[in-house]
Amino acid sequence: MKYTIAVLVENKPGVLARVASLFRRRGFNIESLTVGTTEREDLSRMTIVVKGDEKVLEQVTKQLNKLIEVIKVSDVSKDAVERELCLIRVNSPPEKRGEIIELANIFRARIVDVARDSFIIEITGDEDKINAFIDLMRAYGIKEVARTGKVAMVRGGKNGK
Amino acid sequence: MRAADAFIKALEKEGVEVIFGIPGGAILEIYDALYDSNIRHITTRHEQGATHAADGYARASGKVGVVFATSGPGATNTVTGIANAYMDSSPLVVFTGQVARHLIGNDAFQEADITGITMPITKHNYLVTDPKSLLRIVKEAFHIASTGRPGPVLVDIPKDVSQADIEFEYPSKIDLMGYKPKYEGHPMQIKRAVELIMKAERPIILAGGGVRISNAQKELTELAEGIPAFVVTTLMGKGAISEYHPLCLGFVGMHGSKYANYALSESDLIIAVGCRFSDRTTGNASLFAPNAKIIHIDIDPAEIGKNIRVDVPIVGDAKRILSQLKKMIEYKQRKEWGDKVKEWREKYPLKYEKDGFKPQFVVEKACEFFPDAIITTEVGQNQMWAAQFFKVKYPRQFISSGGLGTMGFGFPAAMGAKVACPDKEVIDIAGDGSFLMNIQELATCVHYKIPVKVFILNNGYLGMVRQWQQLFYKERYSATCIGCEKMSFEKIAKGFGAIGITVEKPSEVEDAFKLVKENYDVPVVVDFRVDFKANVLPMVPPGKGLKDIIEVEV
Numbered sequence: 001m002k003y004t005i006a007v008l009v010e011n012k013p014g015v016l017a018r019v020a021s022l023f024r025r026r027g028f029n030i031e032s033l034t035v036g037t038t039e040r041e042d043l044s045r046m047t048i049v050v051k052g053d054e055k056v057l058e059q060v061t062k063q064l065n066k067l068i069e070v071i072k073v074s075d076v077s078k079d080a081v082e083r084e085l086c087l088i089r090v091n092s093p094p095e096k097r098g099e100i101i102e103l104a105n106i107f108r109a110r111i112v113d114v115a116r117d118s119f120i121i122e123i124t125g126d127e128d129k130i131n132a133f134i135d136l137m138r139a140y141g142i143k144e145v146a147r148t149g150k151v152a153m154v155r156g157g158k159n160g161k
Numbered sequence: 162m163r164a165a166d167a168f169i170k171a172l173e174k175e176g177v178e179v180i181f182g183i184p185g186g187a188i189l190e191i192y193d194a195l196y197d198s199n200i201r202h203i204t205t206r207h208e209q210g211a212t213h214a215a216d217g218y219a220r221a222s223g224k225v226g227v228v229f230a231t232s233g234p235g236a237t238n239t240v241t242g243i244a245n246a247y248m249d250s251s252p253l254v255v256f257t258g259q260v261a262r263h264l265i266g267n268d269a270f271q272e273a274d275i276t277g278i279t280m281p282i283t284k285h286n287y288l289v290t291d292p293k294s295l296l297r298i299v300k301e302a303f304h305i306a307s308t309g310r311p312g313p314v315l316v317d318i319p320k321d322v323s324q325a326d327i328e329f330e331y332p333s334k335i336d337l338m339g340y341k342p343k344y345e346g347h348p349m350q351i352k353r354a355v356e357l358i359m360k361a362e363r364p365i366i367l368a369g370g371g372v373r374i375s376n377a378q379k380e381l382t383e384l385a386e387g388i389p390a391f392v393v394t395t396l397m398g399k400g401a402i403s404e405y406h407p408l409c410l411g412f413v414g415m416h417g418s419k420y421a422n423y424a425l426s427e428s429d430l431i432i433a434v435g436c437r438f439s440d441r442t443t444g445n446a447s448l449f450a451p452n453a454k455i456i457h458i459d460i461d462p463a464e465i466g467k468n469i470r471v472d473v474p475i476v477g478d479a480k481r482i483l484s485q486l487k488k489m490i491e492y493k494q495r496k497e498w499g500d501k502v503k504e505w506r507e508k509y510p511l512k513y514e515k516d517g518f519k520p521q522f523v524v525e526k527a528c529e530f531f532p533d534a535i536i537t538t539e540v541g542q543n544q545m546w547a548a549q550f551f552k553v554k555y556p557r558q559f560i561s562s563g564g565l566g567t568m569g570f571g572f573p574a575a576m577g578a579k580v581a582c583p584d585k586e587v588i589d590i591a592g593d594g595s596f597l598m599n600i601q602e603l604a605t606c607v608h609y610k611i612p613v614k615v616f617i618l619n620n621g622y623l624g625m626v627r628q629w630q631q632l633f634y635k636e637r638y639s640a641t642c643i644g645c646e647k648m649s650f651e652k653i654a655k656g657f658g659a660i661g662i663t664v665e666k667p668s669e670v671e672d673a674f675k676l677v678k679e680n681y682d683v684p685v686v687v688d689f690r691v692d693f694k695a696n697v698l699p700m701v702p703p704g705k706g707l708k709d710i711i712e713v714e715v
């Protein structure tokens with residue numbers, strides 16, 4: 001089972017290392033981790049996807065809460081908007097360019113760089129959508145992929161703070 | 162004002178009375194400021210000794226232990242002591258010097274990334290990058306180390322920060338957004354606990370180090386009497402209730418008595434207080450107390466459900482919760498259970514072979530001669546014999562390295578405990594192997610006239626490892642013979658300027674103890690040349706359940 005947790009932390013040097021090293025030394029498995037600032041510049045928000053059962057989730061939550069700079073930990077696995085961003089550099093020989101552009105349009109992806117024989121395509125969406133798009137691109141020869149990992153936010157009035 | 166001077170003034174405001182440490186380049190500014198202060202400084206002979214001494218001081222006094230070390234090797238030498246304090250939740254603030262800010266990251270002389278290194282073994286740590294934040298950080302460090310579940314905090318101070326010019330404005334209060342320890346137990350959970358206690362037929366209290374930390378011996382004893390429930394303790398919990406109390410069954414777990422382990426295993430309700438269900442206490446967790454409901458009282462929510470399933474979790478301070486429980490429960494006679502435990506107690510007492518010169522005999526006699534002494538232990542067989550045969554009366558009487566199992570802890574810890582409690586006799590029950598790991602602190606004891614006593618149960622082996630080799634590795638004694646019977650601890654002690662005594666047979670033990678008593682003011686090392694084959698029994702082999710016990714055959 002995969003869980004997505006949102007961690008609100010003080011925006012200070014070393015916090016990311018503290019969080020990441022806690023996962024490593026306690027044997028928790030990080031699937032992805034993203035960090036960025038929030039609406040308040042003294043706070044950052046981490047979105048962490050962790051693999052394990054409920055017991056692992058409980059320990060992850062409790063151990064994270066013990067860190068002095070961690071302000072709030074919430075499980076946003078359910079009922080949340082989840083997105084990640086991916087950049088794909090794909091071969092684009094002249095005879096295939098039309099096809100690729102068409103596919104990108106279907107997925108609402110954007111071509112952000114055009115070179116003589118390759119595109120860089122930007123796509124956002126949930127994990128499945130990005131996986132599906134990458135699979136389609138394989139046929140043309142993928143040269144490079146960069147993914148951000150997941151960011152998440154609970155839907156509706158509830159907030160992850 | 163020079164930041165170093167402001168810093169020392171801040172320590173005075175925090176009520177720091179003594180600092181253990183060693184000066185060096187990066188922390189020289191602070192030592193220079195210390196020169197004008199009345200705070201006592203004890204220069205140990207190794208930074209590991211300083212951290213263990215501060216830890217022993219903290220455990221004996223309940224105050225925060227303070228350590229100074231310089232950058233690089235000075236700082237890295239504190240690592241074992243910090244990890245030890247972290248595992249046993251001991252409040253420590255370690256101040257390390259760091260190279261000047263413009264040199265950080267350049268592999269400068271005596272530079273080590275000590276905040277990076279100690280991240281997993283501190284409750285929190287700081288690198289002071291702005292002189293203006295120094296005093297706030299000092300305040301926070303003491304607050305974090307001593308509140309909630311205590312633990313070590315490290316503050317790394319670059320040399321140019323301690324040289325900077327700042328205003329002395331010591332903050333009176335602090336607000337840490339992400340740190341708000343919870344002291345009051347949840348009323349609903351307390352109510353559920355009371356219901357379970359009233360229903361229980363075979364209740365038992367499992368007391369851990371948290372009882373000592375929250376100074377809850379009185380409350381625990383009253384609750385035990387009020388239910389009534391027998392009490393077993395973890396190694397850290399020794400002294401949570403007087404071991405002379407009729408309800409106390411003593412030490413439980415891998416080397417606990419058979420009756421304590423049976424009582425815990427057969428109970429139908431365990432009230433665990435300030436303990437973390439370590440593998441040394443529970444044996445194989447999946448076989449642990451199969452018929453018991455479990456109430457777990459702990460100030461650290463992360464301990465609840467970490468190792469053992471819990472029926473009623475109560476997060477908060479042990480002292481407050483125990484006294485609340487006491488008020489809500491009613492006495493209920495549980496004769497059958499009382500008889501059963503009594504029967505186990507009579508049938509399976511702690512015992513040992515009496516032929517030859519047995520280490521257990523030394524410990525038993527020490528307990529007779531020095532019943533009120535603070536006992537520290539090294540790690541290994543000596544530690545377990547001390548836990549089994551030295552009965553303690555009061556909460557901060559037994560000081561031992563539980564979680565990390567640090568050889569070399571006991572002697573410097575004794576030094577710290579003696580500094581904290583100068584009127585108490587302080588004895589380190591030692592093994593020859595462990596004592597050698599921080600023996601240099603004898604020089605410190607002699608220099609500062611800190612008259613601790615060291616009783617070495619000298620068997621010439623890394624005894625506990627030898628025991629495991631005998632039982633689980635077909636008697637292949639790989640690398641465990643260290644041959645200390647061939648050297649003279651007596652002469653070594655004398656060489657340091659302490660008193661040294663060698664004891665070869667049981668009949669000489671009493672005289673040696675009398676001599677120790679007469680030399681109240683001097684460090685004394687007694688080398689007991691005990692039977693090297695003696696083992697710590699009973700023993701629950703690793704991976705087995707608590708009822709699966711290897712016993713001594715007498």
